Amino acid sequence: MIDLRLLREDPDRVRASQRARGEDVELVDALLSADERRRSSGVRFDELRSEQKALGKLVPKASPDERAELLKKAEQLKSDVKAAEAEQHEAEEEARRLLLGLGNLIHPDVPVGGEEDFVVLETHGTVRDFGAEGFEPKDHLELGEALGAIDVERGAKVSGSRFYYLTGVGALLELALVNAAIAQATEAGFTPMLTPALVRPRAMEGTGFLGQAAENVYHLEKDDFYLVGTSEVPLAAYHMDEIIDGDKLPLRYAGFSPCFRREAGTYGKDTRGIFRVHQFDKVEMFSYVHPDDAENEHKRLLEWEKQWLTGLELPFQVIDVASGDLGASASRKYDCEAWIPTQGKYRELTSASNCDGFQARRLSVRMRDGKQVKPLATLNGTLCAVPRTIVAILENHQLADGSVRVPEVLRPYLGGREVLEPVAK
Structure with a gap:
């Protein structure tokens, strides 16, 4: 597979390679979009996990009245973290699937064309x-x-x-x-x-x-x-x-x-x-x-x-x-x-x-x-x-x-x- 950083930094080069191969150019934009979802879902998951860990440290120190509210919030966070993890996994799988469908970047000196254009x-x-x-x-x-x-x-x-x-x-x-x-x-x-x-x-x-x-x-x-x-x-x-x-x-x-x-x-x-x-x-x-x-x-x-x-x-x-x-x-x-x-x-x-x-x-x-x-x-x-x-x-x-x-x-x-x-x- 190609380097995702190269895709983000120079998507036009990847599009040109796909076009020269006679393959789907739209795959590049679909992959860029999937990669963005993968990264944003990862950030969202990390934020929720961090909040969950911080909340977990507060519960033992809270008063009885505060603890009930914190436990209720913790239960909601648990659900949110699970949903975020599933979303992150789905986004990663989609990005990987699209990435595996992308051909290697052709060398700039390769002649462009089909079987007879060597x-x-x-x-x-x-x-x-x-x-x-x-x-x-x-x-x-x-x-x-x-x-x-x-x-x-x-x-x-x-x-x-x-x-x-x-x-x-x-x-x-x-x-x-x-x-x-x-x-x-x-x-x-x-x-x-x-x-x-x-x-x-x-x-x-x-x-x-x-x-x-x-x-x-x-x-x-x-x-x-x-x-x-x-x-x-x-x-x-x-x-x-x-x-x-x-x-x-x-x-x-x-x-x-x-x-x-x-x-x-x-x-x-x-x-x-x-x-x-x-x-x-x-x-x-x-x-x-x-x-x-x-x-x-x-x-x-x-x-x-x-x-x-x-x-x-x-x-x-x-x-x-x-x-x-x-x-x-x-x-x-x-x-x-x-x-x-x-x-x-x-x-x-x-x-x-x-x-x-x-x-x-x-x-x-x-x-x-x-x-x-x-x-x-x-x-x-x-x-x-x-x-x-x-x-x-x-x-x-x-x-x-x-x-x-x-x-x-x-x-x-x-x-x-x-x-x-x-x-x-």
């Missing part, structure tokens, strides 16, 4: 000219089936659409990617983590996934658990309700977990193959840093993602995501999009988001900075979303005979294998 910051690698090489590229599913690596038919039979099996070299390729990603993250100073896939409501709400993103979250109503769509959620909640010594920052974690997404609103999109699926594995970087270092950490996360994609020898571009396409928690987000030959366009493989103090306030993760205790900043960055990375590798490194060249960075994790060969049917 700005390309960099382009890396060379897009292959398959025509010049004398063959038409196959898509990842055709390649994967020929390699004995992907089985979507049985995935659909067992679990429905957008599910799949990785088999044979497909399973080995996932394990190679995960191990290589964790190795890179560990070398960069991240602590490897295997995280829970089921979390309580507070963890999901605290990271900002129960607002605009709630439609894509799986909820197990009987047990009131949520299936995570990213290990960002359990990593952000790892230090929930804790105060971290500022001298220990930054804290960096690389989480590996299964991820689950309903993909609501994507009917008819990316239905072929494994590009957009309901369950997948992912390696996610997560950082807790001093607020003053958040922007630099954001750039560092992006550099680690670029290092990863460069090592996989994939052509990709880096984009500055537009305001209307940001998640509620992010003030700014960079995506790395890899070239997918059969689609003829770049598609998102990794994201790096700066959440400033937004998640830390919601989860009560604070830092001790000298004598001051205050929210720190959290950031997250995808290192390897496995299925999409497999899509990009198969399509970009395919050879004319249907085999696929293995990028050098992955070869040590595949027993030195240089090429994935089609299997006999």
Whole structure:
């Protein structure tokens, strides 16, 4: 959540942020009004409690005649205090509800607009000219089936659409990617983590996934658990309700977990193959840093993602995501999009988001900075979303005979294998 003091001091900035996100601007004024009621009801409650305590001290000293009058007044004050306390609680709950509905303040340099209004910051690698090489590229599913690596038919039979099996070299390729990603993250100073896939409501709400993103979250109503769509959620909640010594920052974690997404609103999109699926594995970087270092950490996360994609020898571009396409928690987000030959366009493989103090306030993760205790900043960055990375590798490194060249960075994790060969049917 944002800082309420900032809202009071500069509401126009918050309104502008809401407008740029394409979200409800009137929420700002409703929150200001609720915050005023919260504060005034708090003052009223404190005044009545003070009067009640003062009156309580007078009763033992009063004469019999005075005592009867004082007790009558005390009874009325008791009722008034109870009513004021209820009003204060109601005002606090309303202010909190509205505050949780407010997105993070966008960074001033974020391009304004919707999904297509991103700005390309960099382009890396060379897009292959398959025509010049004398063959038409196959898509990842055709390649994967020929390699004995992907089985979507049985995935659909067992679990429905957008599910799949990785088999044979497909399973080995996932394990190679995960191990290589964790190795890179560990070398960069991240602590490897295997995280829970089921979390309580507070963890999901605290990271900002129960607002605009709630439609894509799986909820197990009987047990009131949520299936995570990213290990960002359990990593952000790892230090929930804790105060971290500022001298220990930054804290960096690389989480590996299964991820689950309903993909609501994507009917008819990316239905072929494994590009957009309901369950997948992912390696996610997560950082807790001093607020003053958040922007630099954001750039560092992006550099680690670029290092990863460069090592996989994939052509990709880096984009500055537009305001209307940001998640509620992010003030700014960079995506790395890899070239997918059969689609003829770049598609998102990794994201790096700066959440400033937004998640830390919601989860009560604070830092001790000298004598001051205050929210720190959290950031997250995808290192390897496995299925999409497999899509990009198969399509970009395919050879004319249907085999696929293995990028050098992955070869040590595949027993030195240089090429994935089609299997006999």
